[in-house]
Amino acid sequence: MLKRPVENEYPEYYLPYINLVPQGDLLQILQENLQEVVNLFEGISEEKAYYRYAPGKWSVKELLGHITDTERIMCYRLLRVGRGDQTPLAGFNENDYVQGAQTNNLSMEAILEDFKAVRNATISLIRNLPASAWANKGNANGLEITTRAIAYIVAGHQIHHCKIVEDRYL
Known part of the structure; x- marks a missing residue:
């Protein structure tokens, strides 16, 4: 079972995400959360999917797209750091990604299918990383981070937004 990262393995601003991840087997948590996300978003109508709780906030569709894009990016980082790549990895502007994705033009079903594909790829990547890779350190957005921390951030980020x-x- 993968151990939780300690605070010197990631930038401090990720602590709230990591703290949201319950104790237990991370792979099992990711699999259970996949079903929870499906259940949550399948219950949202197309009409309700355009809802924004305040001006300037993302719609439900945009939020699910953001969860998916962030998981893709974090898993790319997880792959690179997990493989021992020391190349500094750039940050990203989440608002630019939401705008560029234009998820409001997609159906909720399509956005949810995309999330499921990404989550299943995440689970596969994490399941197949060698034990020695979890302590690898890399640089993302100018700060040091471990493979293990990235995996927990993926889970916590999704929990946060749900x-x-x-x-x-709702």
Whole structure:
């Protein structure tokens, strides 16, 4: 079972995400959260999927697209760091990605299918990393981070945004 990262393995601003991940087997948590995301978003109508809880906030569709894009980016980082690549990895502007994705032009079903594909790829990557890769350190967005921390950030980021959907959108 993969151990939780300690605070010197990631930038401090990721702590809230990591703290959201429950104790237990991370792969099992990711698999269970996949079903929870499906259940949460399948229950949202196309009409409700355009809802924004405040001006300037993302729609439900945009939020799910953001969760998916961020998981893709974080898993790319996880792959690179996990393979021992020391090349510094650039940051990204989440708002630019949401705007560029134009998820409001897609159906909820299509966005959800995309998330499922990405999550299944995440699970496969994590399942197949060698044990020695988890402690690897790399540089993302100018700061040091471990493979293990990235995996927990992926899980915590999704949990964070699903809580926002439940609290502010539904």
